[in-house]
Amino acid sequence: MSAREYLQQHKIQYTIEREEVVTYLMENLTHPTADEVYRGLKLMDSSVSRATVFNTLKTLAEHHAVSTLLIEEGVIRYDISTKPHAHFRCSRCGRIADVVVNSNASFCLPEGYSACNISYVIVGRCPECQEK
Amino acid sequence: MSAREYLQQHKIQYTIEREEVVTYLMENLTHPTADEVYRGLKLMDSSVSRATVFNTLKTLAEHHAVSTLLIEEGVIRYDISTKPHAHFRCSRCGRIADVVVNSNASFCLPEGYSACNISYVIVGRCPECQEK
DNA sequence: TTCACTGCAAATCATTTGCAAGGCC
DNA sequence: GGCCTTGCAAATGATTTGCAGTGAA
Numbered sequence: 001m002s003a004r005e006y007l008q009q010h011k012i013q014y015t016i017e018r019e020e021v022v023t024y025l026m027e028n029l030t031h032p033t034a035d036e037v038y039r040g041l042k043l044m045d046s047s048v049s050r051a052t053v054f055n056t057l058k059t060l061a062e063h064h065a066v067s068t069l070l071i072e073e074g075v076i077r078y079d080i081s082t083k084p085h086a087h088f089r090c091s092r093c094g095r096i097a098d099v100v101v102n103s104n105a106s107f108c109l110p111e112g113y114s115a116c117n118i119s120y121v122i123v124g125r126c127p128e129c130q131e132k
Numbered sequence: 133m134s135a136r137e138y139l140q141q142h143k144i145q146y147t148i149e150r151e152e153v154v155t156y157l158m159e160n161l162t163h164p165t166a167d168e169v170y171r172g173l174k175l176m177d178s179s180v181s182r183a184t185v186f187n188t189l190k191t192l193a194e195h196h197a198v199s200t201l202l203i204e205e206g207v208i209r210y211d212i213s214t215k216p217h218a219h220f221r222c223s224r225c226g227r228i229a230d231v232v233v234n235s236n237a238s239f240c241l242p243e244g245y246s247a248c249n250i251s252y253v254i255v256g257r258c259p260e261c262q263e264k
Numbered sequence: 265t266t267c268a269c270t271g272c273a274a275a276t277c278a279t280t281t282g283c284a285a286g287g288c289c
Numbered sequence: 290g291g292c293c294t295t296g297c298a299a300a301t302g303a304t305t306t307g308c309a310g311t312g313a314a
Contacts, residue, residue, distance in 0.1 A: 015269060015313075035303075049271045054304060056269095070202040070253070074279080075303070086239055091248070100240040107218055107252070108232040112259030116223070119253045120239070121202070127244030147288080147294060167278075181296045186279060188294095206304080207278070 010065040017048045021056045025066060025080040031087070031096050033075045071096060071121050086120035092129035142197040149180045153188045157198060157212040163219070163228050165207045203228060203253050218252035224261035 003022035007014050024037055024044075032040065038053040048056075057078050060066040069077040071089050077096070086099040099122060109115060135154035139146050156169055156176075164172065170185040180188075189210050192198040201209040203221050209228070218231040231254060241247060257263070 013268070013313075017270070033303085047271095051272075051305080052270055055306095058304090068205065070205065073200065073202065073208055076205055088241065088245060088247075097242065097245070099242070107254060109220070109254070109256075110229065110231070112262065113220060113229070113256060114262065115220075115254045115256035117255040119255075121251045121253070122239060122241070122247045123249040123251075124241075124245060124247035130244065130246065145288080145293070149295070165278085179296095183280080183297075184295055187281095190280090 006065065010060075010063045012059065012063050012065060017046075017052050018056050018059075020046050020048060021053060022060070022065075022080070025078065029079075029081055029098075031069055031071075031077040031079050033077055035075075037078070069096075069119075086122060088122045088124065088126075090126035090129050091123050092125060095126050097126065138197065142192075142195045144191065144195050144197060149184050150188050150191075152178050152180060153185060153192070154197075154212070157210065161211075161213060161230075163201055163203075163209040163211050165209055167207075169210070201228075201251075218254060220254045220256065220258075222258035222261050223255050224257060227258050227260075229258065 001009075003019045003026060004014060006022050006026075007018055012018065020041055021037060024040055025032070028040060030036075034054045034057050035050070037057065038048070038050045041048055041053065057066065057076075061068050061078070066078045066080045069079055069087060071077060071087050072094070081098070084101065086101050088097040088099045089095070090097075099120075101120065107115075107118075133141075135151045135158060136146060138154050138158075139150055144150065152173055153169060156172055157164070160172060162168075166186045166189050167182070169189065170180070170182045173180055173185065189198065189208075193200050193210070198210045198212045201211055201219060203209060203219050204226070213230070216233065218233050220229040220231045221227070222229075231252075233252065239247075239250075
């Protein structure tokens with residue numbers, strides 16, 4: 001699906017900047033921060049401003065067109081992947097990887113609560129950072 | 133266990149300020165932010181400074197005496213509870229509740245990865261915020 | 265044309281840090 | 290006494306916002 005169609009599908013008004021941001025996310029499934037998206041676009045000769053990237057990502061998140069990952073202190077990472085999956089963060093190098101969830105854990109939600117989203121964050125060591 | 137013993141057990145040097153912070157966390161299992169801890173202590177006539185509360189919580193986390201919850205954008209919440217449990221956040225009022233995990237989900241960790249911590253965050257609606 | 269969106273710079277907010285003074289071992 | 294911790298205030302870094310100009314419908 002094109003970025004343009006993606007915006008349409010999520011009922012978000014089209015602008016060149018939004019298309020650029022969505023395209024970047026689609027081509028870089030690396031859970032980037034807003035600043036990483038900004039710097040990535042700059043390298044590709046985009047003229048978007050940093051504020052617009054931040055605002056655009058916030059808009060996309062509000063429309064559930066991207067999900068926000070709270071996986072690292074101090075920054076918000078964004079993910080345009082639609083399939084539910086868990087995230088792995090290496091405690092040494094900070095690398096973030098996708099992880100397939102085999103089965104859902106069952107939770108004892110107290111009476112009256114309802115869930116709409118469950119996220120899993122696994123912290124550990126990636127292959128390069130294993131203790132010898 | 134007293135706050136003093138708790139510090140000792142985690143090999144953290146004792147100071148009055150650290151004792152106050154730990155005591156606060158033990159008596160307020162509400163996943164407070166650093167600022168909430170600071171304001172709570174102020175109400176109890178403590179003389180700790182804001183920076184010390186931030187630094188103390190960071191120290192406690194580094195010694196694994198408290199866990200940091202990345203459950204809300206922009207702030208770090210702290211939890212002194214030792215039992216593994218999931219966290220629920222109401223998407224409307226922001227309330228955070230503990231949730232019992234019945235069974236662990238199984239994950240397909242790619243070859244070579246190792247996990248040391250898994251956290252679950254459930255976002256949804258609490259009883260007071262259910263749609264009618 | 266109209267109204268939402270962008271760009272810039274300034275503002276904000278949580279958190280961290282430098283440094284001098286104080287307290288624990 | 291030596292060293293670690295505190296307190297204050299200033300610094301930092303991510304994110305947001307005000308406002309005027311621009312572009313999409």
